Amino acid sequence: MDGQPVAVPAGIGIDQQARQISSQHRPAANGVVHIESPVKATFSLCQFMTEWDVALTQDSIGGLKAGGGNEFRAYVNGKAYVGDPAAVEFRSHDEIALVCGPVGQKTDVPSSYNWPEGE
Structure with a gap:
């Protein structure tokens, strides 16, 4: 947001009380989303955001919206989506x-992640 990174919290998709996890979850605060499913399926960012209970549209994420001098952009592996x-x-x-x-703010977007061994 405004050129500063915002951490996605750990624990998304994990219900400690029920001792259950969603197919898409974040066990740690390292930025990695784990996908573990008993069936082969395609998972989307929309599904993860729903698990997090944060709305995602073409021009907004949660309460942050494009317009009024702001823009909203998505990148995959450093390339504009x-x-x-x-x-x-x-x-x-x-x-x-x-x-x-x-609008027009220069943002350094990561193109890769330094994956820990075994991830």
């Missing part, structure tokens, strides 16, 4: 960034 970011499909080791800030 054209279309609705909710449709971004998770693929192994993709780096996904959502950016909201002043």
Whole structure:
């Protein structure tokens, strides 16, 4: 947001009381979304955001919206994503960034992630 990174919290998709996890979850605060499913399926950013209970549209994320001098952009592996970011499909080791800030603001978008061994 406005050129500053915002951490996605750990624990999304994990219900400690029920001792259950969603197919898409974030066990740690390291930026990695884990996908573990008993069936082969395609998972999208929209599904993860729904699990997080944060709305995602083509021009907004949660309460942050394009307009009034701000723009909203999505990137996958450092390249601008054209279309609705909710449709971004998770693929192994993709780096996904959502950016909201002043129109034309220069933002350093990560193109890769330094994956820990075994991830």
